[in-house]
Amino acid sequence: MPNRPNRPNTGAAPLMIAVLGAAGRMGSTVCDAVQGAPDLALGPRLDVGDDVAALAGRGVSVAVDFTVPSATEANVHALIDAGIHAVVGTTGWTEDSLARVRTHLAEDGRGLGVLVAPNFALSAVLAMRFAAQAARYFESAEVIELHHPNKVDAPSGTAMHTARAIAAVRTQAGLGTGPDATESTLDGARGAVVDGVHVHAVRLRGLVAHEEILFGNPGEQLTIRTDSFERSSFMPGVLLATRTVAERPGLTVGLDGYLDLG
Ligand SMILES: NC(=O)C1=CN([C@@H]2O[C@H](COP(=O)(O)OP(=O)(O)OC[C@H]3O[C@@H](n4cnc5c(N)ncnc54)[C@H](OP(=O)(O)O)[C@@H]3O)[C@@H](O)[C@H]2O)C=CC1
Numbered sequence: 001m002p003n004r005p006n007r008p009n010t011g012a013a014p015l016m017i018a019v020l021g022a023a024g025r026m027g028s029t030v031c032d033a034v035q036g037a038p039d040l041a042l043g044p045r046l047d048v049g050d051d052v053a054a055l056a057g058r059g060v061s062v063a064v065d066f067t068v069p070s071a072t073e074a075n076v077h078a079l080i081d082a083g084i085h086a087v088v089g090t091t092g093w094t095e096d097s098l099a100r101v102r103t104h105l106a107e108d109g110r111g112l113g114v115l116v117a118p119n120f121a122l123s124a125v126l127a128m129r130f131a132a133q134a135a136r137y138f139e140s141a142e143v144i145e146l147h148h149p150n151k152v153d154a155p156s157g158t159a160m161h162t163a164r165a166i167a168a169v170r171t172q173a174g175l176g177t178g179p180d181a182t183e184s185t186l187d188g189a190r191g192a193v194v195d196g197v198h199v200h201a202v203r204l205r206g207l208v209a210h211e212e213i214l215f216g217n218p219g220e221q222l223t224i225r226t227d228s229f230e231r232s233s234f235m236p237g238v239l240l241a242t243r244t245v246a247e248r249p250g251l252t253v254g255l256d257g258y259l260d261l262g
């Protein structure tokens, strides 16, 4: 990742990285990326049915979780109990589940770090940041996310995060809901509503991970778009996180918390 502290850790023994969801699309890509990094060593690869608690005492420094929304929170609690830092890309996190992790980390007291990031691609991280910057200046804001048809959750974690951030800025700026004269619709025609922001999900063969954030004012529109054409786009962010999570005790939400974005 350019201009980021994503250099290999030199001079030290390689950090051992465990991967949860290792056989999945993201998990297998992470295994390849870790194997290609001279300062990292690929440790245990876990999938459904494997016991996360059994990672304790096996020299694992950091575990990367790309599993499923129904499993990821329990995995993180088990990793904390095992004394292992966690880098999490899996979606499905809520304010409540994040709060439980925050509490667990505080109670544990060993200074472990957990990063939960809805998107590790630099383009997506910047798109979310730019959207939050733009949100106060526009009457209308809607989010469209577009993904491969094998994705099990909708809207995407990235779209949820984007919409929540836009909504928070709009509230702070005293903006109400966007103008919308719709009186009757087919169910779903206006998408899901996340904190007052409409979010639309497209599933299409050929896509990987894409998002458009649309802002409108009378006579003008701003579109912010991010495209991940390959899962390799997530890897610099994942590797950066594995290298630095131990230096960031507590819970961080969003890779932007690890980047010097100003
Ligand atoms: N933050 C980011 O940048 C990105 C996040 N994601 C998110 O990552 C997650 C995974 O995506 P993707 O790799 O495409 O999905 P896949 O379905 O390809 O992979 C998920 C893997 O996790 C396994 N799994 C399921 N339950 C468990 C469990 N309890 N413990 C361990 N492993 C388990 C699955 O096994 P099985 O198939 O046998 O059920 C599968 O191998 C999704 O939530 C997705 O939204 C995706 C891309 C980027």
Ligand SMILES: O=C(O)C1=N[C@H](C(=O)O)C[C@H](O)C1
Binding pocket: 091, 118, 119, 147, 151, 152, 155, 156, 157, 158, 159, 208, 209, 210
């Ligand atoms: O499932 C995916 O593929 C992706 N999931 C994440 C999300 O839900 O935001 C990140 C990226 O969009 C790819």
